[in-house]
Amino acid sequence: MSILVAVSDDDDFKTVLTVALRLAAGLDQDLQVTHVTGEKSASQRERAFRDDVRAFLSEADMSVEINLEHLDRGGLRSGTAIGKQLLELAEDVDIDHIVIGHHSKNRLRTASQGHTDFIVAEAAAVPVTIVPESVEL
Template sequence: MTILVAVADDTISAPVIDTAIRLGEGLGEELYVVHLLEEEVADSEAKHVRDRLRERFADETVVATVALEYVGRTRTRSGPRIAAELLELAADVDISQIVMGHEPKGLAGRLTAGDVAFAVVDAADVPVTIVPTS
């Protein structure tokens, strides 16, 4: 089985990756690390993020596959819709656990866009590890 690690290009990514590495080593599982894209074709910035992630995992003992995944298949990119697409990806890859970050958006952000982490936790069939901001 594999641990799905969802990362963005933000401040929470480093703690998410560190947590996923510890889980992968402890459970003896590989990691499938995805950087989620809004556009169907990866731009140079997304490719740069992918390359930095690959470099980060180069010397680790846990096996990690790093990929760019397009999750903007619908017009609305609300938290629940992104979560549903992330869970579809988890089903396609035979995931045993999901690791992701959570940065509070405040009440206005939660009301307008929803919260991806809460939506994943609510609908996931596998354990979900949420890494909070420090």
């Protein structure tokens, strides 16, 4: 059994990973870290980010799997579509818990993109931990 951690290549990925590491240690779980990519083949930037995640987690005391996942960001409310696809991924790989970051959006961006984390929290069959962008550890 594992914890699915969804990270994005922003300044908060280390905070999300730190929360996930603490949770995994407390629950004696493995981590499956997923970075969502918009293209079917990862760009050099996305591969570099994966390497940054790998380096950050290199001393973890648990099993860690890091993946680049192609999820379709197309169309209106891309955040909603990504949230639904993350839920499908969680069901496919037998996940016990999901950790995801949250970024505040203005009303226009919320209307056009949706909130990935809210979609996941509302529909997940497992517990979800949402890490706000302003958390200091």
